[in-house]
Amino acid sequence: MGPVPQSVGQSVASVESVSRSVESVESVAQSVEAADHSVEAVDHSVEAVSPMLEAVFQSVEAVDHSVEAVDHSVEAVDHSVEAVSPMLEAVFHRWSRCLNRWITWWIIR
Incomplete structure (x- = not known):
């Protein structure tokens, strides 16, 4: 047998290159998978x-509604305290005057 023609060597190199390309494509396919x-x-x-x-979102909404309800309750208590405060102050002043009179009466007696 004589020397191998140059075209055969180029064909072998091309086949090897295609083989490497196929391996690369298979590797990419595995990566995609x-x-x-x-x-x-x-x-x-x-x-x-x-x-x-x-x-969690529904729980947060429930907590938000509870906070609103507590806020309204606090406002109601605040209004009640504002309404009762003058009455308590009047009762305290009356009680204080009565106590002063009683102490004065007791001392004078």
Whole structure:
């Protein structure tokens, strides 16, 4: 057999290059498949977390309503204190005058 023609050597190099390209494409395909599995896992995680987040949101809304109710109760108590305060002050002054009279009477006696 004689020397190998140059075109055969170039063909072998081309086949080797195509083979490496195919391996690269297969590697990319595996990476894409792995990424697809990761996306599916994230999707399942989001599906699992969504009801919990909804429950947390509803709890926050319930707490907000409770805080509003407490705020209204505090306002009502504040108004009641404002209404009762003058009456208590009047009762204290009457009681104080009565006590002073009683002490004065007791001392004079």
